[in-house]
Amino acid sequence: QDLRGEAAQAFYELAGDLVDVAFGAAEAPELFEAYGLAADTVCVFKKFDEERADFPLDPARGLDAAELSRFIRVHSLELLMEFTSETSDRIFDAKIPHHMLLFLNKTEAAQLELQGPFREAAAAFRGKVLFVLVDVSGYGAGVLPFFGLTPADAPTLRFVKMETNRKYQMEEDAFSASAVSAFVQAVLDGKVKPNLLSAEPPEDWDTKPVKVLVGKTFEQVAFDETKNVFVKFYAPWCSHCKEMAAAWEELGERYKDHEDIVIAEMDATANEMENIAIRGYPRLYYFPAGPGRKMIEYKSNRDVETFSKFLENRGTLPEEPPVVSSVPLPQARGPPCAPGKRQPSA
Structure with missing residues (x-):
């Protein structure tokens, strides 16, 4: 006024x-x-x-x-946002910490009817949880691998904590507004455990110099108290991961006969751990032998020699003296010119 x-x-x-x-x-x-x-x-x-x-x-x-x-x-966001090429930036930029997703096939009339109760549940959580519709028959199909889903899994529900990428699902999908509301509140209250992705371990996962870890085998390998374990977390599409692949294989060859050292890798897009969230690729972590479940992030050069120094020094890099180079004196050329004057020519 x-x-x-x-x-x-x-x-x-x-x-x-x-x-x-x-x-x-x-x-x-x-x-x-x-x-x-x-x-x-x-x-x-x-x-x-x-x-x-x-x-x-x-x-x-x-x-x-x-x-x-x-x-x-x-x-400025709709109560129920559909995930499309036009809305994806707005959804990710909304800074709403949690997302509740309904995956459905919009070509199936029966599945379209699930939008009503899902929207009804959204009202009570506005600003806390963003409710998102994902069409598995359209643009939304691109995010299915992130959730370990296929189009045949629709309709289904997932809750995501955006800060950690932790995903939660109902024991059995129920699509009524009351069931969705109760599930969302239970996740917010910490009463639901995350659903962790894991691929199946390859049959030869531990026979090669670089061991192949998955979510199901990570704990037993990384936290083996008798081993020092160096793990590369990567994404198959990551160019930086591809660039260092040869160096990591060479590192595995170098240490394949060391009883107390394990060189391993894990596809972090297909596998998740309960207490470790991987952001950005590649990520390199060293898990030293002994009690305490310790973890050290490696942040130096991605080459075999530096990796080896890190391993030999048990998870640290020795400090090296600075490289000091000598600069030769300039050759004598006679006295410098005074300001405003010129040296006489020979």
């Missing part, structure tokens, strides 16, 4: 930051009456869902720009 006060100024500044949102300000009493308002309020008008969302201002605190920015961001 005061367009020149501190709250209004904070509102104007936020308008300058959120250039993709149209802002307006009004203080006319008839507008307050028309929209049923009695106090300072930011109204977000949209063309979907409830069409209007109100952000009342606390007279004692004024306008919190960060809170309002998040409120606008949350309400």
